[in-house]
Amino acid sequence: MPWHVDRSAPPVYRLVNTGRDVLRGVSVTVAGRATVTVSAPASIAPGDAVVTTVSGRDLARGTVLVVRWFRPDGDEYLWHVSF
Numbered sequence: 857m858p859w860h861v862d863r864s865a866p867p868v869y870r871l872v873n874t875g876r877d878v879l880r881g882v883s884v885t886v887a888g889r890a891t892v893t894v895s896a897p898a899s900i901a902p903g904d905a906v907v908t909t910v911s912g913r914d915l916a917r918g919t920v921l922v923v924r925w926f927r928p929d930g931d932e933y934l935w936h937v938s939f
């Protein structure tokens with residue numbers, strides 16, 4: 857998994873690319889009752905981050921972030937981030 861979630865400053869979360877590859881077509885959506893504001897560039901270089909703000913009640917019970925990206929070989933990946 858090329859991501860690390862920096863949870864040090866909620867409601868702002870940083871999704872850091874800890875892998876060796878540039879990740880392309882990155883998008884972040886939310887499943888649940890929360891709202892999300894995200895600044896997701898199309899490509900995330902190693903060490904760079906997607907910054908997202910998640911607002912809502914009881915995130916641990918009813919909210920999941922869905923991160924989507926493409927690796928350099930074109931394979932699509934999805935990752936669910938729970939609170």
